[in-house]
Structure formats: structure tokens, C-alpha cells
Amino acid sequence: MAAGMPLKPHILILFPILYFFGCTSHEPDAVYPSGREYYGDYSLDTTNIVYDLERGGDVLVSGETDSAIAIFNALYTRSNVLDYRYGKARSLEGLARAYFRKGEMSESTRYLELGIELLKDTPRFYGYIGRLYVQIANNFQTQGYYSMSIIYCYKALEYLEHQPGELKRLAEAYSVMGGLWVRLEEKSQAVHFLMKADSLAKMIGYNSLLALNSLHLGSYYKEDTVNDSSLTYYRMAIHYLEQEEQADILVKIAALTNISFIYYQKRMPENAEAIMQEVVHISAENSTPLVRAIVDVALGYSMFARNSPDSAVYFYERALEYALPHRQTDFLIPVYQGLVSIYEKQRDYRKANEYQKHLDTLRQFNEKFERSKTVDLLLKYHLARKNEEISRQQLSLSVKEAQLKEAYAWLMFAIIILVILLLLGIHFYRIYQHKQKLQQSVIQNIHDKQAIGNLQALMEGEEQERNRIGRVLHDSIMIQLSAVKMQLSSMRGSMEEKQYNGLLNNVNNIIREIRFTAHNLMPDWLLEDGLNDALRYFSNSIESNYGIRTIYRQYGNIPRFESDFELSIYRIVQELVQNIIKHARSPKALIELSYIDGYLHIVVEDNGMGFDISRIKEHRGSRMGLVSIRRRVKALHGKIELQSHLNVGTTTYLEFDTRDRVQTEKEDEHQTG
Secondary structure, eight states: OOTTOOSSOTHHHHGGGGGHHHHOOOSOOTTSOOSHHHHGGGHHHHHHHHHHHHHHHHHHHTTOHHHHHHHHHHHHHHHHHHTOHHHHHHHHHHHHHHHHHTTOHHHHHHHHHHHHHHHTTOGGGHHHHHHHHHHHHHHHHHHTOHHHHHHHHHHHHHHHTTOTTOHHHHHHHHHHHHHHHHHTTOHHHHHHHHHHHHHHHHHHTOHHHHHHHHHHHHHHTTTOTTTTHHHHHHHHHHHHHHTSSSOOHHHHHHHHHHHHHHHHHTTOHHHHHHHHHHHHHHHHHSOOHHHHHHHHHHHHHHHHHTTOHHHHHHHHHHHHHHHHHHTOHHHHHHHHHHHHHHHHHTTOHHHHHHHHHHHHHHHIIIIIIIHHHHHHHHHHHHHHHHHHHHHHHHHHHHHHHHHHHHHHHHHHHHHHHHHOOHHHHHHHHHHHHHHHHHHHHHHHHHHHHHHHHHHHHHHHHHHHHHHHHHHHIIIIIHHHHHHHHHHHHHTGGGSOHHHHHHHHHHHHHHHHHHHHHHHHHSOHHHHHHOHHHHHHHHHHHHHHHHOOEEEEEEESOOOOBOHHHHHHHHHHHHHHHHHIIIIIOOSEEEEEEEEETTEEEEEEEEOSOOOOGGGGGGOHHHHHHHHHHHHHHHHTTOEEEEEEETTTEEEEEEEEEOTTTBOOHHHHHHHHO
């Protein structure tokens, strides 16, 4: 294998996602019959249309895309004459699949949306509508629009999860979801959906989907180079395809190509080249723009592995001619990776840098913007599901409570009629009032507990996100900046000393700022040294980074508390100090901790410009910050008092009962260990 060759090409991850569309079954389902049951005298014509739809699907799977488009266009015209809505929708789906194979994703999505619009008002077609939503989700996923993909996946699930006869389509939806999370490297979500898809596919003998799931799982286990898990799953995909009478060409090429790449990584070029010859042979017999682009990327990597950089550049640039007009992220990333590696090896750093910029831009869009939006949508979806379940439970409780109230009222009425004693009636009425008040008190208490629980869950989610961002800053961006610094050092002789020193200082300042931000997002020292030392370190860093003289005082022996409690207190103090930095214009700040009789007292003070507390609602940004702090304090069952005077400063007093939060020595040893 040539030196400098990328050992783990991006295409290993992305290839399986491209082929779901090719695996979509084209057989008509029994729930949508043709013939007299729905169409009377047109039974023979509609039966012929269904037969021709199957024929068009076979032509498409065999790779004759243009012929399939002609067939589906003719079938749509015939179905339109007969007002055969299912035939029109199936023809539109066939056109969408054909344009997918041509790489024209927008056109494919347009035909699918037309099919949904055609059937959306007919409940018996809801399962089929779910299938079309799955295919739209796959289109967006192939283009790198992961947030749009997950939106359409969840639309599909809304139609399919409550349709007992739609196991095949539900399995397809789970498979697309699993492939999406594999791409986003959210492994727990990926395995969850892929296992659900696998279970359904095995139940109904859906070998094409089992092959696709094996491709996804091969990507999932791409790091397991010791046990060859990835290679095992790719071979399983081939095994499932061999059980099909007419295996999908795209899926087969995907599996073989990934196996070839693994052999290149294992330094077994003879095995890899033998498989690549089979891929080229298959693609020559079933040539479409999509197939040619896939094979071009594969040949580019293969040529580079065989130390033929000029040939590799030729194939990569041919793949770019297909990928750029159609915004095919799954091709652009591996092509850019390959070109960067080739030009770096040839020491053509200008071209290498040019393609590296394209690669960085594409990755930044995919990994930051689309990833964050997609994960956010997942969280919102789960929250909506939980809220829906809570609403159903509350409705059930309300019905039961209403029934109980009605029974109780009849009982009271019967007692009043039987006893005919006003005093007894008043007595029972007072009992009823008392129970009502007690019930309201209990309900209010439950609501308060739910609100606190929701806030704690939100705080945990925010902390996880801070830790994730902190790790990205520390483990990825810091390493890249260090590499930039090393590269800059190597260029010292090629620029003026003043210019060099200026650039070096800028890089050092950026590294220092990112390190400070990462440490604030992920305060590891809090777990190691406890709240007292963590806040002392934090106050010192404020003075060194922002020029605000920060005094830290401690009274009493501050013990170690539960880790969640310490982290919450640290975030509250951190947010108060951030308010001082942003708004107070204060040259000094004070952080004071005291521990007396099981109570933790905290004072955060500045001598800045202050503000009028009575007018705080007019300042939305400050109000939102204080609301967040008050909610955090309430979640910890603490107390907060705020005092501020214009041009004098602001003082915040906090108090927490920590008698049940102090760690024992055994817990402390376990945490530090």
C-alpha cells in the first residue's frame, strides 16, 4: 500500500446509506388490490397496470434507468385516464426511484411528494404514504440534510407504527433511521433502530433489507479492526443478496467495494484488486450515473493504493463531475479526502490546501449544523412522545376522578335524603370541601415535583451538551490548532520576524481562549478536588483571562458534596460571574463560601454599575439569566436573595441545606477513584 494513503476512507461509512432506495420492494401489497373490488369494469386494465408496474421495477433494478422512466411515464398516463389513483402513485414512486439512481434527488423528492398529495385523504393508503415518507427521508440523508431526513422519518413512523399490516415498511423506516444515526456516529441510537429493523426483516424474510442493515452495521463496527466485525457484516450482506432472485446492483457494489477497502487496509492488495475487478465487471453491465460515480470513487482509492496517483486523480475528478451538481455529500467527502492525500504526497500543497478547505467546509456543515439540528429534533421528538403519554394518563385520571366525584355526589345525596338532617348534610359538605382542598394541595405538590424533575432533566441535558462541546474543543480543535502552530513554526524563515511573531501570538491567544472555554465547559477538576478548590481555580482564571480582580474567601471546613450538587452549585456561581463580566463593568468581584451547621452559604458580589431590580423585566437578557439561576436554585431546594444599587454594585446571597448531600469517606474515595 502506498505511503500516505488514507487507511480509513470516508466512503466506508457512507456507502450503505446510498442504497436503501434500491432495496425498496416493488411488489404490490394485498391491501391495495386491483380489479373489480375497487374499479368495476376497469378490472382488466388496472390488473395490467399492476403487472407493468412490477415489470418497470424489474427493469429499474437491472440498471436500465432510462427505460424504466419511459415505462413509468406511460403507466402514469394510463392510470390517469382510468382515474386509478394507486396506479398513479405507484408510477410516481417508480419515477422517483429512477431519478434517485440518476442522482437527481430534488426531482426524485418532487415525485414522491406528488404521490403523497394524491393519496393523503384516503386512510387505507396510510401505510403506503408512510413508505413514500421513508424514501423522501432517504433522499435527504443521501444529500447530507440529516435534520430534514429525521423529520420525514418521524412522519413515516406516525403513519406506520399503528398499521399492523405494514411490517415491511416499518422495517424500512427503522433501517433509514439506523443508517442516519450511523452517519452521525450516535451509536446507541443507531443500534437501537437497526436492531428493530433487523428483527422485523427476519420475521418477514426481507433479505434485501437484511443486506442493507448488514452494510450499516459494517460501518458501525468500522473501528473493530482486531475482530474483523466490519468485514463479517459486509460478507453477511453478500450472503443475504445471494438468496434473492434478482439482487440489487447498488447494494452488491456497496458490499464488494467496502470489502475491497478493508483488504487494502489489511495490506492484502491481491484480494482487494480481485474484488475491484468484479465491481468493474458488474458496473459495466449495469451502468447508470450513480453506479459510475460510485465505481469512480472506488477506483480512485484503488489507484492511489496501487501507487498510481495520476489515475486516481482522473477517477476522483470524474466522480466530482457527478457529485457537485447534485450535492452528493456521500461522494464529495471521500473524493476530497483522496485528492488531499494525493496532492500532499506529491507535495503540491497549494492544491492540497484548496481541497482541504472544501473538505473542512463540507464537514463543518454536516458535523456541526446538521448534526446539532438532528440531535435537537430527536430530543424534541422524545419529549413530545413523553408529553403525549402524560396527557393520556392525565385524561384517564381525569375521567376516573370525574366518575369518583359523581359517585361521591350521589352518595352524599342519598345520605341527605335518608337521614334528612341538615346538620349531617353540612357535616358531609365540609368533609367534601376539605378533601377538595387536600386534593388540590396534592395536585399542586405533584406539579411542583414534575416541574423540578423536568428542570433537573434539562440541566442534565445541558451538562451533557457542555461536556460534549468541551471534549470537541479540547480533543479536536486544540489538536488542529497545535498542528497549525507547528506548521507555522516550520515557516519561520519564510516571513518577516515581526509578522511571524504576530501570527504566533494570535495562535497562542486562540489556544489559550479555547483551553479556558473547554475547561469551563468540562470542569474535570471539580470531580477531582471538590467545589472549594474548583471555585478557587475558577476565580483565578477570571482575573487572568478577563482582567477582573476576583477575591475568593472560604470560611469553615468545606466538605465534599454529592457530585451532581457540586456541579449545579459550580454552574450557578459560574453564571453569576458571567453576568458580572457581561453587564457589571466592575473592576473587582468577590466569591465567598461558608459552611455552618450543615448549611452552605455563598456570596457573589461586584462593585459595578448595578441595576434597578424593580425594572428588571424591561431588560430581557438579564431577566432570562436571573430566571435560569432562580430555577436552578429552586431545583436544589435552596434560597436566593438579590440586592443591587445603581453605580454601587450587586450582591447575590445563596443558601442551601446540605445535611443530606455531604459525601461519606467511602463515597469520596469511590468518586476520586
